[in-house]
Amino acid sequence: MRSDDATLARLMALSQGGDKRAYAMLLDEAGKWLRIYFRRRLPPDSLEDVVQEMLVSLHRKLATYDPSHPFLPWLAAIARYRWVDHLRKLSRTHETAIDTEFAVDSEEEAISAKLSLERLFTMLPDAQAKVIQLVKVKGYSIAEASEASGQSQSLVKVNIHRGLKKLAAMIERE
Amino acid sequence: MNAMVRNTNELISGLVDDLKPAVPLRFSRGVAVAVAALVLTIGLATLGLGVRPDVASGHPHGMFILAGGIFLLLGIASMAATVAMSSPRVGSGRNGWGWAAATASLLPLTAIVIALLDGPSAWLASDPGHGVICLGFSLVLGCIVAVVLTSWLRRGAPASPERAGLLTGIASGSAGIVAFGFVCPINEIMHIGLWHGMAATISALAGWLIVPRLVRW
DSSP states (O other), X not given: XXXXXXXXXXXXXXXXXXXXXXXXXXXXXXXXXXXXXXTTTSOHHHHHHHHHHHHXXXXXXXXGOOTTSOSHHHHHHHHXXXXXXXXXXXXXXXXXXXXXXXXXXXXXXXXXXXXXXXXHHHTSOHHHHHHHIXXXXXXXOHHHHHHHHTOOHHHHHHHHHHXXXXXXXXXXXX | OHHHHXXXXXXXXXXXXXXXXXXXXXXXXXXXXXXXXXXXHHHHHHHHHOOOHHHHTTOOOHHHHHHHHHHHHHHHHHHHHHHXXXXXXXXXXXXXXXXXXXXXXXXXXXXXXXXXXXXXHHHHHTOHHHXXXXXXXXXXXXXXXXXXXXXXXXXXXXXOHXXXXXXXXXXXXXXXXXXXXXXXXOOOHHHIIIIIHHHHHHHHHHHHHHHHHHHOO
């Protein structure tokens, strides 16, 4: 059973007060939430690295959570920021396609739909979303992405650059 | 994967051991600190450079109230948006500053229209000699608010550093203009639209270029 936002917000408020037990529970729950959040938008071999980076970010930025607001939109904003940052840094290393058919708990899906990475992708023009998905998530080369998308290689590069810039500007949008 | 998850569990243990109480960054406190910086800026400008005669006599000119009020609103709206950006949140609409910026842009737009209609005489009406002084002092005075907001952002987690930088620049430029507005005795729309507007624009550009690299995390 996954914790709801109110529980996580309570754990976070206790953590900000220095309660280590609450903090351990919070990090554990946040880790589970983040694995689900990222798993369709990251290659499996980098998923845990990004989750760990995220937990460190959460730790470093503990004070930036305002207890008068819901917890998950805060966590999702940090997750999106780290994700875009990760995509920017990612060189072409991943050849393993990820399982896009991974079954996601429907209740969880409904709760986080507005916060999701998919939501961000829907705000991009199709041409940009497609090449980012191919190159940055699935690990295609520029030439392979060009062939798969029907875009020229230079257009693939331009669309990746523009798409990542747009994603960075839309991090806090629903 | 299991080994990786085990590493994550070890990481969590380490982070828990390292936990120290954290005072949440409160929006109201951030805005209060930024407004205090604005008041300090106004105080420094008026004490150091003197107050314009109409304000000193208690009968401020209408243009002082109008232009000063517009830049004050822009400054406070962009300060509030900047402070809010230090605590990221998906779904946080923070577009109020855009309306204030659109309103403030009417001042330089008016100056441009007058310049197009009147030609060179409009340039003279802007009092370029004094305009350069206004521009320089406004930019320097704005640095106080810029430092305060940048420090606040560095404590926070801005999810859009470029926008946070732009807003910091607009807020600090507006603060500088408001402060120097108490000193500058000129009420001509060409002067205010061109030189005061230019200070806000340059400051916004500087914030957009400089601040992101200071607040990335």
